[in-house]
Amino acid sequence: GRSLCSPRSPDMPSRKSLDPKITFGVEIELSIPQNSRSVLDQLRRKGINCAELSRISNQPDGVWKVTHDGSIQCPCHDPNCQTRELVSPILRGGKGLMNLHQTLQSVNALDLSLNKSMGVHVHVGMSKFKFGAIRRICQQFVRFEYAFDEIVPPSRRGDENKYTRSNRNNPRLSWHEGGGLVAAIGRCGGMEELRNLVSPDRYYKLNLHSFLKHRTLEFRQ
Template sequence: MRKRTEPFRPNEIAECNFGIELELSTSAHVSAGEVARVLGSHTSIDVKDLTEDFVQARNRTDICSKFELVSPVLAGGSGIAEIDQVLKALGTISSVEVGRSMGFHVHVDVSKFSCKELAKVCQNFLPIERAMDSFMPPSRREDVQQYCRSNEKVVESAALSNCETLAELASVMNPGEHPGVARYYKLNLQNLVTGRQPTIEFRQHSGTSNGSKIKNWVMFCVAFVHNSVKLDDASLMVTANDDDHLFEMIMVDVINDRYLRDFYRNRHNELHKDHHGEGGGSCCEGCAARGQCAAKFLPV
């Protein structure tokens, strides 16, 4: 049999609604308002200023500008195309950076699914969380990051089968005193409790401005949700012999996309060569030393 030399093409994304949130930074001389002005001429994405939040968290008075890009409701292939437009516009702002504490969140609309179907999604997520960790940088694995805590460490899979309401399901998956705290899990169901929007949120991915990483993770999350509800046996993954076997089962039995399988297999290998993962946490040596930001940026 002749060995395949051409890369696989990704499957078409399901025609469902989704949204993304990207945490990023620029020089202290480029405000979130200026970022919003640049992107506003190209896209309808919202820009939230996070600088004050990061100052409070790190007790610093001189840091880069931190901001979050929040997409409108996107859908299917046209939504992926709009992400391309956002990233193209973002590329006109020189040296946009990502810190290790920053995240990239994907919301997937689940308004068409029943509580039992969503329980399948959760039951699939628990055993594969550690395999998904393997293609994330170390700062996003296990319970290292307080804003994307491990579901697997706190949830009993058997309890999910007994949930009869979305509130019960969210309570089991995201234990916490109130939604503002309980939402900080890798798989967050709190929007279904608060009624803010009919989505579940994947918080596991590290912050990034890389187009391939962003689009592939969106496709992974959407495929994971939509294919999980179709499985007859939602606990199939517990039969895996080891993490490598588990990875293959995810890609074959749940994601069912050879392009994404190859992408995340390569990502896994890259991260295991580079134990520092991605993102240095600072945009320049000055910021790393908690001093004056020395980053050089082009006019916006």
């Protein structure tokens, strides 16, 4: 098995470590032993409220969802080849960080398998942000995309993974050179125009398509 976070990770975050008005959610791709029921039982014994649900099932408030993920690849002879995605409920502020920390610590105790086809997606709630603020986030992300790439494995950088493609390199933005990328984004006058320019589909590192459905920006690692 492998760990999702380092044993040297920081102590449990406090309730005051993040503004309670900020909402976020996390999706973690992994492979688990064949008996997924035992995994759910182990998480529940650790105090994690979770359920195995289909991808289209409504997720009850406060419940972590375990669901099948067809984008994950692993050898069929692997005894742990039960590809799953662990989806958080809507988390809020420092209390949400505490919930995430507790869940990751519990998941680390399981017999997990991880490989290059598995990633993490983070949704950040944007319902309280004005369009100008969202546009500036897009400008800064594109400007510093190479820096963001440095904190993920090489297999997730640039266009190495078809599910986490480069926003800078997308065909609608890439022909703007240098500072022209930021300027082009700055000329967008609405959310649809911004989405079409920055992330033509949802498989980009910064996915704006999630805004239409969930009012979130999705950061795909």
